[in-house]
């Protein structure tokens with residue numbers, strides 16, 4: 001549906017997009033995510049036609065749209081601040097694009113009715129914008145963006161002005177509506193957890209480049225590099241070297257300063273002799289009291305902090321000089337852990353490995 005080909009964008013001599021290529025499928029929700037300033041908004045504005053492209057191509061449904069003004073593109077953008085018209089009612093805001101496109105009055109009324117129904121603002125058509133809550137304004141902006149049935153919907157941090165609870169509710173609503181309408185959507189957020197929760201695929205950006213494109217599971221479980229691994233959640237990194245790989249079972253021995261671990265290798269980019277970084281997620285490690293020396297993938301450590309928070313306990317364990325963060329879910333034995341000093345840490349067989357350059 002949408003193809004970006006080697007897109008570069010300069011502001012003066014400052015190159016803020018450094019060759020971005022991506023294909024978005026019909027009906028897909030794709031999220032640009034990355035630290036502030038990495039170029040997400042710029043890329044979204046380029047697609048919408050609000051910023052000129054320096055070089056590269058944007059293809060929408062087979063047509064090159066680089067030079068079309070925003071209103072002639074089959075895209076609609078929802079800006080971060082909603083950009084609603086304060087002197088108009090909800091219905092007038094939602095129907096604005098239809099009026100500009102010279103729809104007859106009765107057809108506008110019918111379409112606005114349908115859109116307000118869709119975002120559950122049936123009763124609010126005559127309200128002025130400043131008499132709405134943040135969440136309601138968000139829905140108006142969303143309905144207005146959908147009014148002309150664009151081929152691609154562009155959403156720039158649509159939830160960032162809402163409080164935390166409403167953000168969760170609205171993100172589910174957006175996702176449900178997007179799936180129901182099967183509308184191709186590009187979503188921008190700096191919030192990696194929001195991105196994981198809402199997207200079919202994430203596009204992780206850094207400094208004007210795409211670092212990785214993948215489903216939430218791929219990005220979290222099989223990050224392409226250290227930056228991505230650490231961006232989508234906490235990681236305990238551990239240096240290692242591949243000692244052996246069994247070609248049949250894929251049983252793999254990884255030697256580290258803390259002993260040799262056995263894992264099941266699922267990647268095919270790793271060879272015997274490679275230096276690697278083990279990506280050990282806090283929730284993947286199991287923790288128990290005391291320590292039986294010598295078990296497979298077992299390390300003995302001392303418990304430095306234990307923070308009980310109901311559904312989980314956050315723990316810091318020292319393995320010699322090395323600090324490991326471990327999330328213990330369903331911490332039924334909290335009392336015992338609080339008093340424990342020696343603990344046993346089990347490294348999972350499923351750890352992901354990053355090959356060192």
Ligand SMILES: Nc1ncnc2c1ncn2[C@@H]1O[C@H](COP(=O)(O)OP(=O)(O)O)[C@@H](O)[C@H]1O
Pocket residue numbers: 011016034035036037038039040041042043
């Ligand atoms: N109109 C502009 N003029 C000059 N520089 C800009 C302009 N808009 C954005 N930039 C710069 O481009 C980079 C990317 O910005 P932006 O796309 O807004 O990032 P993000 O949305 O990921 O936070 C930043 O370094 C920002 O300062």
Ligand SMILES: [Mg+2]
Pocket residue numbers: 040041042
């Ligand atoms: Mg931005």
